[in-house]
Amino acid sequence: MKPKHVVLIEDNPDILEILEVLIREAGYRVTAMESVVSLEDLLTMEADVFVLDEQLPMVSGHIICIYLRSKPVTAKVPVMLISAHPRLGNYAELCSADTWIPKPFDALFFLDELKKLLV
DSSP states (O other), rough: OOEEEEEEEOSSSHHHHHHHHHHHHTTTTTESSSSOOOHHHHHSOSSSSSEEESSSSHHHHHHHHHHHHHHHHTTSOOEEEESTTHHHHHHHHHHHHSEEESSSOOOHHHHHHHHHHHH
């Protein structure tokens, strides 16, 4: 059985690298990106979960989440929003994200939440 696929979009290169290593060491396949070039490309990635930073340079994480929810191929794929934004919970609710984690966060807590989405 092939490992679950996590699509991670985080514009901070240090956080991106740390999360990519954590996810990979937890046994998952990960596609890590600092930004989104094309929303349509996300539809073909066969993701098992999307981890989206809320505060991205081109488009906010919750907007990506709304887009993913509107497409049949990704509508049921779990979405986790992460951010230091004070209204992260509101954005997560607005886009129907499955969970959200405020930054800074504990790596083990992050992995526990990720595992819950991949069951």
